[in-house]
Amino acid sequence: MKLLLVTGFLSFLGLSAAFPRRPSCSSVSINVTAEAGNIVFEDLPDVNNATSVIEFLASSFDAVRTQHNRRQINGTFTIKATHCRPLIASPNSLSLQLLVHGITYDRAMWSGFGFPQYDWQAYATSLGYHTLAINRLGHGIESPHPDPFAVVQGPLEVEIIHSLIHTAREGRSTLGDFDKILYVGHSYGSSLGNMLAQKHPLDVDAFILTGFSGDLGTSASALSAYGSAAMVSSRFKGLPLGYLTVVNESDRTASFYGGSFDPSFAARDYDREDTVTVGELLSPGLQPVETDYRGNVLVMTGDLDVLFCPTGPDTCADALRETESLFPNANFSSIVIPNTGHCLTLHQSAPLVMKTAHTWLHGLQH
Template sequence: MDFMRSVWRGTPAATNGTLTVSDTFTIKGTYCTPKDTTTEPKALQVLVHGITYNKTMWAGMGFSPADYSWHTAATSRGYATLALDRLGHGANPQRPDPLSVVQPQVQIDIMHEIFAGARDAASPLNSVLGRAYDKVAFVGHSYGAFLGAALGAQYPADADALVLAGYSSYFDFSDMIEASWASAADHDPARFGADLAKGYVVMTDETQRTETFYVGGYDAAIPPVDFAYEDTLTVGEIGALAAILGPAVGYTGPVLAVTSVEDAFFCETPKEKCEEHLIATADAFPDAESYDYFAPENTGHDLTLHYTAGETFEKVHEWLDSKL
């Protein structure tokens, strides 16, 4: 835990060397298509969650789909969605080494394969999707948004658009540093398994978690469910994060940053100050054809699980309609 906190403080111990990871991984996903089957979907949205979450966040974690489900909002606008469980999380059957394997670069390369497969009618993925997609957009939240920006930098042809939620070039990880963390195996062995590697960790204080991710207008019934079903993060995901940060030079598609004014990590109040951070974030995408932002108010970091979620869904899909 001290190692992760040192990374969030910006003072990690120096590391050297590289490791080649070569393996076959099973990645679980939730795939949704529009009800109207008479027309082709406008595009496929690949949805990537942040730390301590999994693909269920995009479905509203079991709460009203009309209010909190990205899938419902997207398919009603004519888009298909594919929400992924990142390697080591969610329903994926493998829990690789949490320090040397479950790192951001491995996650990025897995996503690159998925984007390529979604476009290729002959790929095994399209035996599941049922078709190839000419247009594929990346949608990521928080840590998932960092991965999306890095995907744009490393594989600029993969995504036709980047939607980066809970994200900016401004960071304040004080809440992560101060939070109570523990090995998932020690905290809840019945759920995570007593033999899960110690480098898979969870937040252990429900009040801290709620205060970190929720602000202002939200259903009080959601945070207890969020805490009860929280996923893990790995020490490798945090420890190697700095290696993928930097401007997405070469990415020429459109970019949308969607970050709430009260986001504990990536913005500041008042709204004018938050907007300064979001405007400055454009510098991270110097070659993008366009850069836009939206900053919902009275909303915390988990912006799809607040009362403003519907407004956020509407703004994002209006933007995607205009760009794709």
């Protein structure tokens, strides 16, 4: 296992002050068929009462992890995504980066919400990669919003991602033909990647898991920051009350930011936040799992990440080192990003994060 402590100035890695030019991107809708055994919740709350929904979440958060009743959920699901094409001809053009966002975000986080210094898509395509930033099931205002208790859960989301990957590998989409699939996740998207590696260990050639470790510090008390999205913002009018979001800007900033970041950008982040479902918070996919994955894994987490380095910056390296136990047979590396909170691609260290990740990818080819 390689543990890299990233310190010093961005110039250490030869970062340019100039940002990559805007990529050529298009919005796509991909229909995939998937089936999974989702958790069956006992004694559901009054789904038309926001207070009952939040009380159910808090009372169930710890107990549901041992619940084993399952129901098969299947169907064809429409996934909204942004496909960005390479800006240069490169051997990397045979690789697709699948970008999977975290809780209360959607695919737009990978564009940095239009700010070039946070734009992962622009950085990757400038090196010749294709990127596909997806809206996970039930995410994004423009996406369908299935039942937030029974349907939008981790097990089904993993199977949808599995189907997406097979569609891309087999050339059955309009995206192109790819030899390699590179999974880039953030937070809950990283947790789903961990679960995908357990269930389908041959799907992905390399995982980059940001805002992640094997030490998830979230407890039932942390859920007090969430409320039914339809009651928080008019943007979510009409959504079922099991779709939640962060109620207060201060709570969101405290959870997702730390160290060196732009407060005005964090405020903008709050203004366009997305949702998370009760089903996602209570089903498999949130908690880390051990895998038999034998490929390549890079975990990148900020030292001030209060969710995945909950005991503080001095022990964050230890948390990432211990995360190797989830991938005992993989080529595993981890990197602590200094002076950075949970959403590390949205901090002032974002150029360092992107450079470091792609340097690691380049190293896999040699």
